[in-house]
Amino acid sequence: MIKIEDKTQCSGCGACRNICPKNAISMKADAEGFLYPNVDDSLCVKCGLCLKVCPIINNTPPFHTGRIMAAKHKDENIRSAGSSGSMFSLLAQYALKRGGVVFGAAFDGKWNVVHQSAQDEQELDKLRRSKYVQSDMQECFRLAKKFLQEGKTVLFTGTPCQIAGLKNYLGRDYASLITADIICHGVPSPLVWRRFLEETLPLQDISAIDFRYKRFGWDASYLCIKKKDGASLPEIKGLLKPFKSLLLRSKGRLFKIIYILPFTISNLYERPSCHACSFKGCDKYSDFTMADLWGVKNFIPEMYDVKGVSVLMLNSPKAEDLFEELKNNLIYKDISFENMSQYNPYFMKSTEPSPFRAQFFDALINKKGSFYSLIRNKKGMKPLILKIIRFLGGAR
Numbered sequence: 001m002i003k004i005e006d007k008t009q010c011s012g013c014g015a016c017r018n019i020c021p022k023n024a025i026s027m028k029a030d031a032e033g034f035l036y037p038n039v040d041d042s043l044c045v046k047c048g049l050c051l052k053v054c055p056i057i058n059n060t061p062p063f064h065t066g067r068i069m070a071a072k073h074k075d076e077n078i079r080s081a082g083s084s085g086s087m088f089s090l091l092a093q094y095a096l097k098r099g100g101v102v103f104g105a106a107f108d109g110k111w112n113v114v115h116q117s118a119q120d121e122q123e124l125d126k127l128r129r130s131k132y133v134q135s136d137m138q139e140c141f142r143l144a145k146k147f148l149q150e151g152k153t154v155l156f157t158g159t160p161c162q163i164a165g166l167k168n169y170l171g172r173d174y175a176s177l178i179t180a181d182i183i184c185h186g187v188p189s190p191l192v193w194r195r196f197l198e199e200t201l202p203l204q205d206i207s208a209i210d211f212r213y214k215r216f217g218w219d220a221s222y223l224c225i226k227k228k229d230g231a232s233l234p235e236i237k238g239l240l241k242p243f244k245s246l247l248l249r250s251k252g253r254l255f256k257i258i259y260i261l262p263f264t265i266s267n268l269y270e271r272p273s274c275h276a277c278s279f280k281g282c283d284k285y286s287d288f289t290m291a292d293l294w295g296v297k298n299f300i301p302e303m304y305d306v307k308g309v310s311v312l313m314l315n316s317p318k319a320e321d322l323f324e325e326l327k328n329n330l331i332y333k334d335i336s337f338e339n340m341s342q343y344n345p346y347f348m349k350s351t352e353p354s355p356f357r358a359q360f361f362d363a364l365i366n367k368k369g370s371f372y373s374l375i376r377n378k379k380g381m382k383p384l385i386l387k388i389i390r391f392l393g394g395a396r
């Protein structure tokens with residue numbers, strides 16, 4: 001049976017929990033807020049299936065990255081609704097048009113990030129846009145298998161480790177299964193996300209959260225929290241329009257500095273497995289890989305605009321065939337591996353944890369200060385502060 005002795009060796013994909021025929025495995029949060037399998041010995045029949053499906057123990061990706069493209073959806077409204085060039089929406093609409101089901105990360109009623117399914121266009125929007133928190137897979141693999149056995153088209157999207165977990169769980173290919181992963185920097189702790197939100201405003205006042213608010217351009221996107229009274233935090237009623245915009249921009253930046261940059265720049269609160277990730281590089285479990293085309297301005301300026309440009313990678317013969325069917329919806333251009341990876345280093349390698357990671361979690365767990373005060377703590381965060389200054393100066 002599965003036993004986690006080294007936390008870098010579990011990505012929390014949930015394949016073991018989904019496969020267990022006795023429902024002996026539950027996913028339990030550790031002190032840092034990350035989910036790990038927990039086996040109830042009294043239910044376990046030692047069948048070994050949990051070990052067999054674990055993608056860290058059995059890691060044999062079937063595909064290798066082939067064609068790499070800069071791509072953006074031709075429909076500007078659809079593109080505005082995604083994080084970058086809306087490759088997710090392109091694939092999702094294909095699946096829905098065939099009466100299929102789409103799986104991806106969404107918010108639940110308490111603003112936790114969980115994997116869910118969508119079966120129509122209205123439901124689809126909850127799966128759009130990046131949520132920079134680890135998503136809880138719950139029983140999604142079981143549900144996806146049920147739909148596949150009914151002969152439905154299933155698009156399953158997520159991090160590379162989640163797609164690897166799904167593929168090992170299914171144990172065979174299905175013609176009607178399409179998978180798409182993202183280039184994955186790593187995933188932040190759900191506990192950290194909760195503390196940040198709770199200290200920012202009462203959860204019941206929130207109506208929407210957008211980690212990639214594009215009002216000032218997709219590549220300068222901010223974290224925007226919308227309130228139920230209609231205000232975008234922190235728009236203040238009565239202010240003249242230019243001031244409102246300025247304030248929103250500065251607070252949007254503030255949220256980005258407080259929550260997003262300690263993750264993307266300092267790697268302060270990622271899952272331990274993300275610092276020793278088994279799913280980096282060109283060997284892939286998924287048909288497609290989607291990502292942000294950082295640096296696009298520098299090597300294909302004609303493709304750049306403020307609404308977003310994606311990387312689209314075709315990893316399997318299925319992806320190549322599907323691309324031929326869908327390409328008329330796209331503006332695209334082939335690019336080199338070097339151009340893509342130059343600005344996206346975490347395609348090939350894992351992030352290094354911040355030297356202050358342990359200190360930060362110790363303080364957070366033992367409530368030695370608020371989340372905001374820990375991020376402001378100059379001693380622990382010195383390298384971060386320097387990076388923020390560079391960021392404010394305009395460097396990415």
Ligand SMILES: Cc1cc2nc3c(=O)[nH]c(=O)nc-3n(C[C@H](O)[C@H](O)[C@H](O)COP(=O)(O)OP(=O)(O)OC[C@H]3O[C@@H](n4cnc5c(N)ncnc54)[C@H](O)[C@@H]3O)c2cc1C
Pocket residue numbers: 081082083084085086087088089103104105113127128129130131132133134135157158159182183184185186187188290291292293294310311344346
């Ligand atoms: C935690 C995280 C780290 C990322 N790191 C990088 C990176 O280093 N470099 C890079 O270029 N791109 C990264 N991305 C991907 C990028 O942010 C966009 O998701 C990608 O460009 C697709 O955008 P889109 O416009 O095609 O689709 P969108 O409409 O934005 O679709 C979002 C897709 O991401 C999935 N998703 C959203 N949140 C999560 C989550 N928490 N866990 C699993 N799946 C999720 C959804 O299911 C959906 O498939 C990351 C995304 C996440 C969530």
Ligand code: SF4
Pocket residue numbers: 001002019020021022023024025039043044045046047048049050051
């Ligand atoms: S060995 Fe079998 S019964 Fe025991 S936890 Fe693993 S999958 Fe479940």
Ligand code: SF4
Pocket residue numbers: 002009010011012013014015016017036037050053054055056165
């Ligand atoms: S990586 Fe996935 S399958 Fe392996 S132990 Fe962790 S949750 Fe289970």
Ligand code: SF4
Pocket residue numbers: 011159160161162184185186187271273274275277278279
């Ligand atoms: S960095 Fe690796 S282990 Fe972490 S979420 Fe992404 S794919 Fe999974």
